[in-house]
Amino acid sequence: MKKKKFKRISLAGLAFSALLVLSACTQKGVTGKSTGLWNQIVFGFAQIIHWLSFGGSIGLGIILITLIIRAALMPLMNLQIKSSQKTQELQPQIKALQAQFPGKDMESRRQLQDATQKLYAENKVNPYAGCFPVLLQMPFLWALYQALVNVDFVKIWNVPTKFFWLDLTVKDTTFVLPILAAVFTFLSSYLMMKSAPERNSMTLGMTIAMPFFIFFMAMNFSAGVSLYWVISNAFQVFQTMVIANPWKIIAARDAKQQAVIDKEKARERALKKAKKK
Secondary structure, eight states: OHHHHHHHHHHHHHHHHHHHHHHHHOOTTOOTTOOSHHHHHHHHHHHHHHHTOGGGOHHHHHHHHHHHHHHHTHHHHHHHHHHHHHHHHTHHHHHHHHHHSOOOSHHHHHHHHHHHHHHHHHTTOOTTTTHHHHHHHHHHHHHHHHHHHHOOHHHHHOOOOEETTEETTSOOTTOHHHHHHHHHHHHHHHHHHHTOSSOOHHHHHHHHHHHHHHHHHHHHSOHHHHHHHHHHHHHHHHHHHHHOOHHHHHHHHHHHHHHHHHHHHHHHHHHHHHHHO
16 A cells, blocks of 8 residues: 555656746747747647737637546546546555454455455556646646746737726736635535535645635735636536536435445345245
């Protein structure tokens, strides 16, 4: 089990390290003349935003590219969510195995690891399958974020930056976008947590802490970046309701448990009738 946790931490560390490298490679004031492959990718995303800014509305361009990228990545998110659900469903059985092999010696750990791997194999679950879709999505989402932060749309294309009451190049002093970004972040995490058969303190802590983190980040970034976070997290809420509606999952789980109970009761009734005869 510790080896699996180490692998997950290694994957997360690798992804974080990659983001740091990409951040270091990205310059402020990226243009079409900027050197470096990553800078050109970032500028390419900025060009797409500009092309999608119908009627000169850069806000519309941000909304459309966010929706397009999120929709294109939806199959990967589907894989991630389904894999996460399968792993969550096995948590009660994994805890039972941990209780069965509580020892800290090497032999007990080996038995626990073998039993856990057997459980995963029997249920056709790969506990790492949910990590790879996340890693594949990150470059696209990070390039879009970097385009909003490091490309000067006004200087390059002389586009108007007004979107409704907002100036997308400065902070949203009305706090509307930071609040919406926090609300959709919470809803996205809450919906995923609600369908879990068991909840741990780490998941609960992240569900509570992340909205505050996003709110304070959105307060200090330009309204254009905040708009991206709002649309991205709102789409994630929609996506979760379509792919992994927690109320449907809970209802299906309850129905499955009830079917097992009904089957056991039917067996007991049959045994009683057989004894009477």
